Amino acid sequence: MSDDHRWLETLRDEFRPEPTSPQRAAAFRRALDERMERRAGTRRFALPALAGAAVAVVTLWLAWPATVPTKMDAVATSAEIDEFVDPDGFASEVADRGDYLPADYQGLALLLEDDTADR
Amino acid sequence: MEIAAGRAKADAPSLMMRAEEFSRFAEARRERALRLAFRLLAGDQATAEDVVQNAFFRAHRALAGFRGDASLDTWFYRILVREVQRQRRWQSLRSWFAVDPEVAPPPLDARPVSDPGLRRRIAHALERLSAGQREAFVLVHLEELTISEAAEVLGKAVGTVKSHLHRALVALRAELADLREPTPMGDGPKDGEET
Numbered sequence: 001m002s003d004d005h006r007w008l009e010t011l012r013d014e015f016r017p018e019p020t021s022p023q024r025a026a027a028f029r030r031a032l033d034e035r036m037e038r039r040a041g042t043r044r045f046a047l048p049a050l051a052g053a054a055v056a057v058v059t060l061w062l063a064w065p066a067t068v069p070t071k072m073d074a075v076a077t078s079a080e081i082d083e084f085v086d087p088d089g090f091a092s093e094v095a096d097r098g099d100y101l102p103a104d105y106q107g108l109a110l111l112l113e114d115d116t117a118d119r
Numbered sequence: 120m121e122i123a124a125g126r127a128k129a130d131a132p133s134l135m136m137r138a139e140e141f142s143r144f145a146e147a148r149r150e151r152a153l154r155l156a157f158r159l160l161a162g163d164q165a166t167a168e169d170v171v172q173n174a175f176f177r178a179h180r181a182l183a184g185f186r187g188d189a190s191l192d193t194w195f196y197r198i199l200v201r202e203v204q205r206q207r208r209w210q211s212l213r214s215w216f217a218v219d220p221e222v223a224p225p226p227l228d229a230r231p232v233s234d235p236g237l238r239r240r241i242a243h244a245l246e247r248l249s250a251g252q253r254e255a256f257v258l259v260h261l262e263e264l265t266i267s268e269a270a271e272v273l274g275k276a277v278g279t280v281k282s283h284l285h286r287a288l289v290a291l292r293a294e295l296a297d298l299r300e301p302t303p304m305g306d307g308p309k310d311g312e313e314t
Contacts, residue, residue: 007299015241017157
């Protein structure tokens with residue numbers, strides 16, 4: 001046997017764990033079995049429960065009646081619209097038409113304004 | 120159902136292993152797994168037992184995904200080595216945050232099988248190796264796997280394992296020179312030799 005082989009043999013012999021006693025071996029086996037059983041229990045009950053819950057949620061979602069927007073009873077009159085939109089208030093916010101309209105539209109706006117004034 | 124033992128290729132029916140059959144599989148490999156973990160963890164027996172149990176548990180959980188590309192043993196030892204690596208990362212993280220690692224007392228029923236001082240020295244020398252060197256050395260020279268088996272377990276190329284082995288041997292020969300016979304060095308196994 002070569003020098004290196006003997007040296008490695010020494011390392012192998014000296015560097016090993018203590019032999020496991022029968023009690024420790026049994027405890028190890030018991031603990032491992034318990035973990036595996038716990039996991040099996042989880043799979044047996046928790047997974048079907050989760051799957052059932054997911055199916056219930058999807059079914060509920062599909063069966064739930066969709067919310068339909070309420071019909072308007074009548075066409076809103078301009079007076080009703082004015083309750084929501086206050087043109088004067090808006091005008092007061094924008095002091096000058098030039099602030100918010102490009103030049104071309106300013107001309108159109110003037111025409112419309114004149115038309116309204118004529119009526 | 121018979122569990123494929125040793126280095127034989129695992130057959131497909133063994134994937135359907137029941138819990139009690141897996142317990143037998145674990146029982147047959149417990150001592151060797153414990154020895155491997157003990158050596159990779161530089162002599163920490165209590166942690167090695169925890170790591171081995173975690174490895175068996177993970178193996179049981181992952182059994183359905185075992186494709187039979189490698190032998191069942193190689194596959195299990197790969198899981199075990201990864202579990203050791205995870206444990207070592209966790210230990211280094213704890214030491215980083217200066218949390219004192221729990222020093223487990225030796226089991227009461229343990230009878231020393233070797234010189235504790237010598238074991239400490241070997242553990243210390245192994246600790247000074249890099250993780251790759253330590254794993255390669257332990258698997259090939261202490262656990263007597265072939266280099267290709269060690270490469271498969273470690274998920275590394277054969278050349279990488281050979282290189283790790285060479286460096287580990289150089290470092291350990293220097294560190295533990297006094298454990299060698301007084302005859303001059305040089306007639307040992309060639310670097311990368313498969314044992």
